[in-house]
Amino acid sequence: MKISFFSTQPYDKHFFSTYNDSFGFQLEFFETQLNAQTVSLVENADAVCVFVNDRVDAAVIEQLAARNVRIIALRCAGFNNVDLEAARINNIHVCRVPAYSPEAVAEHTAAMVLTLNRKTHKAYNRVREQNFSLNGLLGFDLHGKTVGVIGTGNIGASFCRIMKGFGCRVIAFDVIANREVEASGVEYLPVIEVLQQSDIVSLHCPLNDQTKHIINSSTLAMMKKGAMLINTSRGGLIDTPAVIAALKKGQLGYLGIDVYEQEEKLFFRDLSADIIEDDTIQRLMSFPNVLVTAHQAFFTSEALTQIALVTLQNIQELATKSNLSSKAALLV
Structure with a gap:
């Protein structure tokens, strides 16, 4: 299973790559934000992983659906940047990390x-x-x-x-x-x-x-x-x-x-x-x-560990259609 990450920083790559060993996903990292101009970078991915400033509006979601993406995983608690109704219409699941730290x-x-x-x-x-x-x-x-x-x-x-x-x-x-x-x-x-x-x-x-x-x-x-x-x-x-x-x-x-x-x-x-x-x-x-300060309140090793683990677990459980764990949150 392939996951395309957007808005990635070196610490994202480190924590997700470290904790992916027990999941075995194929990880692809992009530094750019996800929006209507960059969604074309998604190729053969089953899921996209986005952060707070990625724009996942209806136009982007339609293009993700056309590329057979079935999961939008937010590696954050907020989800105001995702059009949940558009995701529902396009049969794309959205999950987040509501309580990382x-x-x-x-x-x-x-x-x-x-x-x-x-x-x-x-x-x-x-x-x-x-x-x-x-x-x-x-x-x-x-x-x-x-x-x-x-x-x-x-x-x-x-x-x-x-x-x-x-x-x-x-x-x-x-x-x-x-x-x-x-x-x-x-x-x-x-x-x-x-x-x-x-x-x-x-x-x-x-x-x-x-x-x-x-x-x-x-x-x-x-x-x-x-x-x-x-x-x-x-x-x-x-x-x-x-x-x-x-x-x-x-x-x-x-x-x-x-x-x-x-x-x-x-x-x-x-x-x-x-x-x-x-x-x-x-x-x-x-x-x-x-x-x-530049959106660093979440930035601790404990928080990044939980973000990586819960995000990967969310994707795995959605992919296998099992019930979400207590820490996960399925939005659509």
Whole structure:
């Protein structure tokens, strides 16, 4: 059985090749993203394996079906970039990895909170230049602060536990309350109240029609003046121009993002020698109170191991028409 991988990096090749020994698939790796212009690269493949910025819309799915592809395997939790109805119509199964390592993303979220607050990135650069001044590095105690978590699935629940450990009051919003999270002392409130009461707001919800631009000019105005906003979920949750306006006015005090709405043109690439034409990301990076990382929250050895194993297992079980394992998720 042949699998064509798109948007691959050296670490993808390493982990999938390492764990493929027990499966025996034929693996083909492409660095390019999957889209309408690159789908022609798929030849004699039974499955394609895609990542967060691959575009698997109806046009691409029709071409995959014409090439006898029967499985689209996402090596990530989100699936907003796949047209599930088109996959169903074309009799293509879609699977994902819903819980590879929620701790990886939650811990990176906490690291962004701490970095923005205590300015460790700036302190590190200062000391290397023999500047031992503390001016401009003032932070605040996390203990006793109110942290609002929007989305309490596996990652959001893990982040709640971390922030409870810091002694924070944790409040949350989700369509369905997580009873285990609630039992730990997290209070569920309407999203407006979460925004109004929180010193720190962290986004952990999926991107869909209901959540797109959930952070916009109206919701930003509801937040405490000077609050911190963290997004390690999907870039489309944030209306970036509205966030920039809030930063300029001082309504938003800190911003940490590991995802960006237009990231497919930037992230996972070395552009250090290029002129970046995206004025929005350049403006964001010009703020001293903004921290940007390039979609690395998932990037731990434990997470990559689980992603490889579960993805390969998903494909094997779909190919043999057996029931999916408890960690797998069949979408279509």
